[in-house]
Every structure is written in structure tokens, then in C-alpha cells.
Amino acid sequence: MFKCKLRSQLNEQLRALDSRIDTQCALVAELQDWFRRRAELHQDYSIKLEKLSKSLLARHKEQKVKREQWNLFSVYNCWQILVNQTKKDARDHGAMADVYLNNIIPRFTQVQEDVQRIYKKCRDIGYESHEELLKVLHELHTTMRTYHMYQAEFKSAESKLQNLEAQKAKLEQNNPKEKLEKRKKFKVIEKEIEKRKNKFRDAKLKALKARNEYILSMDSANAAIHKYFVEDLSDIIDCMDFGFHSSIAKALMTHISGQECFKRTLQNGIDDLNKSINNMDSRHDKQRFLEYNNAAFMLPKKFDFQGHKGDEKNQVIVTHPIQEGNGETLRSFSFKVNQFKNRI
Amino acid sequence: MFKCKLRSQLNEQLRALDSRIDTQCALVAELQDWFRRRAELHQDYSIKLEKLSKSLLARHKEQKVKREQWNLFSVYNCWQILVNQTKKDARDHGAMADVYLNNIIPRFTQVQEDVQRIYKKCRDIGYESHEELLKVLHELHTTMRTYHMYQAEFKSAESKLQNLEAQKAKLEQNNPKEKLEKRKKFKVIEKEIEKRKNKFRDAKLKALKARNEYILSMDSANAAIHKYFVEDLSDIIDCMDFGFHSSIAKALMTHISGQECFKRTLQNGIDDLNKSINNMDSRHDKQRFLEYNNAAFMLPKKFDFQGHKGDEKNQVIVTHPIQEGNGETLRSFSFKVNQFKNRI
Numbered sequence: 001m002f003k004c005k006l007r008s009q010l011n012e013q014l015r016a017l018d019s020r021i022d023t024q025c026a027l028v029a030e031l032q033d034w035f036r037r038r039a040e041l042h043q044d045y046s047i048k049l050e051k052l053s054k055s056l057l058a059r060h061k062e063q064k065v066k067r068e069q070w071n072l073f074s075v076y077n078c079w080q081i082l083v084n085q086t087k088k089d090a091r092d093h094g095a096m097a098d099v100y101l102n103n104i105i106p107r108f109t110q111v112q113e114d115v116q117r118i119y120k121k122c123r124d125i126g127y128e129s130h131e132e133l134l135k136v137l138h139e140l141h142t143t144m145r146t147y148h149m150y151q152a153e154f155k156s157a158e159s160k161l162q163n164l165e166a167q168k169a170k171l172e173q174n175n176p177k178e179k180l181e182k183r184k185k186f187k188v189i190e191k192e193i194e195k196r197k198n199k200f201r202d203a204k205l206k207a208l209k210a211r212n213e214y215i216l217s218m219d220s221a222n223a224a225i226h227k228y229f230v231e232d233l234s235d236i237i238d239c240m241d242f243g244f245h246s247s248i249a250k251a252l253m254t255h256i257s258g259q260e261c262f263k264r265t266l267q268n269g270i271d272d273l274n275k276s277i278n279n280m281d282s283r284h285d286k287q288r289f290l291e292y293n294n295a296a297f298m299l300p301k302k303f304d305f306q307g308h309k310g311d312e313k314n315q316v317i318v319t320h321p322i323q324e325g326n327g328e329t330l331r332s333f334s335f336k337v338n339q340f341k342n343r344i
Numbered sequence: 345m346f347k348c349k350l351r352s353q354l355n356e357q358l359r360a361l362d363s364r365i366d367t368q369c370a371l372v373a374e375l376q377d378w379f380r381r382r383a384e385l386h387q388d389y390s391i392k393l394e395k396l397s398k399s400l401l402a403r404h405k406e407q408k409v410k411r412e413q414w415n416l417f418s419v420y421n422c423w424q425i426l427v428n429q430t431k432k433d434a435r436d437h438g439a440m441a442d443v444y445l446n447n448i449i450p451r452f453t454q455v456q457e458d459v460q461r462i463y464k465k466c467r468d469i470g471y472e473s474h475e476e477l478l479k480v481l482h483e484l485h486t487t488m489r490t491y492h493m494y495q496a497e498f499k500s501a502e503s504k505l506q507n508l509e510a511q512k513a514k515l516e517q518n519n520p521k522e523k524l525e526k527r528k529k530f531k532v533i534e535k536e537i538e539k540r541k542n543k544f545r546d547a548k549l550k551a552l553k554a555r556n557e558y559i560l561s562m563d564s565a566n567a568a569i570h571k572y573f574v575e576d577l578s579d580i581i582d583c584m585d586f587g588f589h590s591s592i593a594k595a596l597m598t599h600i601s602g603q604e605c606f607k608r609t610l611q612n613g614i615d616d617l618n619k620s621i622n623n624m625d626s627r628h629d630k631q632r633f634l635e636y637n638n639a640a641f642m643l644p645k646k647f648d649f650q651g652h653k654g655d656e657k658n659q660v661i662v663t664h665p666i667q668e669g670n671g672e673t674l675r676s677f678s679f680k681v682n683q684f685k686n687r688i
Contacts, residue, residue, distance in 0.1 A: 237630045
């Protein structure tokens with residue numbers, strides 16, 4: 001009966017372990033599915049970013065003539081950095097999708113295969129252990145039954161001997177000693193007692209041996225069951241999990257290093273744009289514009305005195321009548337100069 | 345002629361400045377376009393990430409019963425982190441799109457409006473400056489022509505006087521002094537010379553004044569042109585660019601702070617996943633599994649000695665005949681114990 005109970009418990013263990021491996025594989029499959037679907041999104045995003053970058057650069061090339069003066073502006077560099085960033089983002093997301101599909105997902109497939117292969121072996125070992133246990137249990141039942149049987153026989157032999165010895169005692173009680181030895185009945189009883197004593201000794205020995213066997217079997221069974229439940233089961237599960245976490249960890253670390261890569265690109269983009277913003281220089285822009293349009297903004301030649309037919313007096317001559325006459329002109333000249341100076 | 349040349353140069357300047365403002369606005373419009381198109385991609389990506397996250401969580405809820413044992417595995421926590429990361433990524437990209445559309449793009453619109461409004465004023469000022477310059481130039485031409493005219497008149501008056509004085513000298517040469525004064529011709533010439541001397545003096549003064557005016561006009565024109573080309577133009581362009589770079593910078597810094605936000609989320613995701621990987625614990629998983637399936641893995645009760653009808657001798661009894669009999673049992677018992685100890 002105990003054997004049935006143990007067998008049932010051992011089968012329950014196998015079912016639990018089967019269920020465990022199914023759960024493990026389902027979990028890995030779900031992880032794999034996340035990576036697969038996430039890779040699709042990375043890929044889709046990458047394609048769209050690439051398309052945007054190409055479209056902007058194509059339009060820029062197409063409008064090269066119209067946009068001839070863009071490089072006179074420091075802001076232009078900021079735009080260039082943003083467009084380049086788009087290209088880098090496209091590349092990063094494409095690379096991430098690739099790593100997911102061609103590195104991480106196959107790792108998970110391998111994990112599932114490994115886990116299932118290892119489990120098959122562990123399960124076989126477990127099953128063998130169960131058979132061993134049940135064998136030991138069977139032996140215990142056998143030795144126990146044998147012991148009970150031989151002990152019963154011993155008790156029976158003991159009882160029979162005791163009966164005969166009682167009969168002899170009764171005879172000795174009723175008759176004097178010298179008569180007895182000549183009586184036939186007394187001789188028969190003594191022969192019977194001798195026979196019984198032998199049987200009794202044999203039965204006792206058998207019973208003793210049987211008990212010993214039973215006790216040894218019992219200790220053996222207890223030790224085997226203890227070892228299986230306390231050590232072997234634990235070892236089997238450790239075996240099932242062998243390398244599982246480290247393989248999963250490796251796959252996830254690959255994902256993490258991809259994320260670190262994203263982080264670096266992000267940081268570089270931030271640094272480049274910060275630098276570009278700091279380099280925006282209005283004075284420099286103005287300078288480049290004036291140089292580009294040099295002809296329009298070039299200071300014309302000064303006016304020279306155009307004397308009339310050899311008249312070389314090119315200085316203002318001030319005498320008394322002139323002072324009065326040009327006074328107004330001088331005042332209006334000073335006014336004009338000040339006006340220009342103070343304007344805007 | 346010079347006035348036409350200068351007018352043409354000044355018009356060329358206005359064209360160059362018009363072109364500059366167009367380029368500035370086109371550049372800002374292109375920046376704006378990058379943000380608009382980039383926002384679309386962020387939005388699209390965000391929607392897809394949100395959809396993925398919802399789909400995974402819905403499926404997880406749906407299969408709640410099937411996945412009952414998932415939390416016995418430390419790997420499950422890694423999966424949870426990845427799914428949560430998807431949700432955070434969706435949120436971040438959505439926020440980025442929102443910032444682009446509702447913060448940065450309106451800033452660029454404002455920049456374009458500001459730049460155009462300021463330019464209109466600057467252009468008007470520039471145009472006024474041009475009109476002033478051309479006026480000064482016109483005055484220069486007027487004074488120059490006046491000077492040439494008066495100088496010519498002066499020379500003519502001088503020449504006429506010189507002729508009359510030559511005629512008088514000739515008369516004095518041919519006739520004695522006392523006769524001359526009574527001759528009518530002599531008196532006429534002296535009167536004429538007197539008239540001419542007055543005209544000469546007047547013409548000389550007029551020519552002098554005209555020259556002075558001309559020279560003053562010339563200096564005035566040179567000063568005005570110099571000031572306009574060297575100072576005013578520069579001021580106008582500085583005005584056109586007023587606040588341009590700082591507004592652009594503010595918009596781009598907003599983008600950068602969005603990128604910093606991405607970086608933080610990325611880093612947090614990396615940290616969480618690293619922690620989860622480090623927390624993967626096979627021993628702990630095994631423990632939880634054994635506890636979850638406690639009934640199947642519970643150590644059964646030890647076997648006790650079942651004595652036959654009051655037989656309480658539950659120890660192995662070794663005497664000489666027993667030793668031989670149970671020897672084999674003892675040896676096979678030791679063997680079995682060792683076998684279990686050494687297995688797996």
C-alpha cells in the first residue's frame with residue numbers, strides 16, 4: 001500500500017518536472033517573441049529614418065543653387081547635424097534589429113533546445129531512481145512478510161514445545177521416578193520433546209535471521225528514500241537548470257550592449273549639437289555675407305576736388321566777406337555731419 | 345554719373361539684404377520641416393510601441409492561468425522589465441513628438457515672423473539712408489556745377505578787364521597826358537575800366553564762395569558715404585540678426601533636453617535589466633518550485649519496525665550463526681547504500 005502511495009507521489013513529481021520544463025520553454029519563447037516583435041519595430045523605424053535622411057539630402061542637392069548662400073549662416077551647421085543624426089539613428093535601429101534577429105533570438109532557440117535535451121536525460125535518471133526506490137521498497141515488503149511468517153512459525157514451535165514439556169511435567173508429578181523410565185508413554189514424550197526442541201531451535205534461528213534481514217531492508221529503504229528526496233531530486237533540478245541562467249544572461253547582455261550603443265550615439269549627437277549652438281556667431285555670419293556680396297558693399301572711392309581749368313585751390317578759403325557768405329553753409333555742413341553721426 | 349553708379353550699388357545692397365532674409369527664413373523653414381517630419385516618425389514609433397506593450401500585457405492577462413507558474417522563475421522578472429521598457433519608450437517618443445509639434449515648431453514660426461518684421465523696419469531705415477546719401481550727392485553735383493560756372497564767369501570778367509586795361513595803356517602810349525584827359529575816347533575807356541573792375545571783384549568773390557561751398561559739400565558727401573558704408577550698414581545687419589541666434593538656440597536646447605530625457609530612460613532601463621540579470625538565482629527558483637509542489641516533493645515518513653505480535657526487538661542481533669547467515673545481506677546492504685551515494 002505504501003508502495004502505491006510512493007509510486008503515485010513519484011509520478012506526481014515527474015508531472016511537476018514536466019510542467020516545469022514546459023513553463024521554462026514557454027517563458028523563453030515569450031522572451032524570444034518580445035525580441036522578434038521589437039526587432040520589427042526597430043527595423044520599421046530604421047527604414048523610415050533612412051528614407052527621411054535620404055529625402056532631405058536629395059532635396060538639398062537638388063536645390064543646391066537656390067541654397068548657395070546657406071553656408072553663410074552658422075545655423076546651417078545645426079541643420080546639418082540634425083540630418084546626420086537622423087542617418088545615425090537609422091543605422092543604430094537597423095543594427096539593433098539585426099542583433100535581435102541574428103544573435104539574440106537564435107540564442108534563445110539554443111537555450112530551449114539545450115534545456116529540453118538536458119531534461120530528457122534528467123527525466124530518465126529520475127525515472128531510474130524511481131524504479132530503484134520501488135525495488136528497495138518491494139524488498140522491504142518481502143523481508144517483512146518473511147519475518148512475520150518465520151516469527152509466527154517460531155512462536156508456534158515454541159508453543160508446541162511448551163505443551164509437551166507441560167505434559168511431561170504432569171506425568172512426573174503423578175508417578176514415582178523409577179516407574180516412569182520403564183513406562184512407554186514417558187519414553188514417547190521425551191522423544192517428542194527432543195524432536196520439538198530441535199524444531200524450536202531451527203525456527204528461532206530462522207526467525208532471528210528473518211528479523212535481521214527485515215531490519216536491514218528497512219534501514220536500506222529509509223536511507224535510499226532519504227537520499228533521493230533530500231539530495232538526488234535537488235541534483236536533478238540543478239542539472240535541469242544547468243547553464244540556463246548564464247545563457248539567458250548572455251542574450252540579455254547582448255541587448256544591453258546594444259542599448260549602451262544607442263546611449264553613446266545619443267550623447268555624441270547631444271555634444272555635437274551643443275557645440276554647433278555655441279559656435280553660432282552673428283559677427284562671423286555678417287562678415288561672410290559682406291565678403292560674399294563684396295561688390296555691393298565695397299566702400300566707393302572718395303570724391304576729389306575737380307578744379308576748373310587748372311584751379312588747384314582745393315581748400316576752403318576764409319576771408320571777411322567769405323565768412324559771412326559761407327557761414328550759413330558751414331553751419332549747415334556741421335549740422336549734416338552731426339545728423340549722420342547720431343542716426344539710427 | 346557717379347550718382348547713378350551709387351544708386352545702382354545701393355539698390356544692389358537692398359537686393360542682397362532681401363536675398364539674405366529669404367535665405368534666413370528658408371533655413372528656418374527647413375529646420376522646422378526636419379522637426380515636423382521627425383515628429384511624425386516619433387509619433388508613429390510611439391503608437392507601434394504602445395500597441396506592442398498593450399498586446400503583450402493583454403495576452404499575459406488572458407493566459408493568466410496557463411502562466412500561473414511563471415513567477416517561480418527569476419527570468420520572468422527580466423521579461424517584465426523588457427515589457428515595461430516598451431511602455432516607457434512609447435511614452436518618451438510620444439512626448440518627443442509633442443514637444444516638437446507644440447513647442448519647437450511654433451518657436452521657429454515665431455522666429456520667422458520676428459525676423460521678417462525686424463527686417464522690414466531695417467530695410468526702411470536703409471532706404472531712408474540711401475535717399476539721404478543721394479541727396480547729399482545731388483547737392484555735391486549742384487555746388488560743383490555752380491563753382492565751375494562762377495569760376496568761368498570770373499575768368500571771363502578777368503579777361504575782359506585785362507583787354508580794357510591794355511587798350512588804355514595803348515592810348516597813353518601814343519598821346520601826351522594833358523591832351524588825353526580832354527579827349528572823349530580816353531574818358532570813355534576809364535569809365536569802362538571802372539565798371540569792369542567792379543564786375544571782376546564781384547565775379548571773383550562769387551567764384552570763391554562757390555568753390556568753398558563745393559569743397560564743403562564734397563567733404564560732407566565723403567563723410568556721409570564713409571559713415572554709411574562703414575558703420576550704418578553693419579548696424580543694420582546687426583539689427584536684422586537681433587535675437588535670431590538666441591531664439592534658434594532656445595528651440596534647439598529644448599530638443600536637446602528631450603534627448604537627455606531619452607538618455608535617462610535608456611540608462612534606467614539598462615540598470616533595471618542589469619539588476620534583474622544579477623538577481624537570477626537558480627537555487628531560489630528551485631526552492632520556490634519545490635515549495636509550490638510541496639505535496640509531490642515532501643519527504644515521506646520513515647519506516648518503523650512492525651514487530652510481530654509484541655516482538656519489540658528492533659535491532660539487528662548478531663551471533664555466530666547469524667553472522668554467516670546475514671553476512672550476505674549485510675554486504676548487499678552496504679553495496680546498495682554506496683550505490684545511491686555515488687549515483688548521478
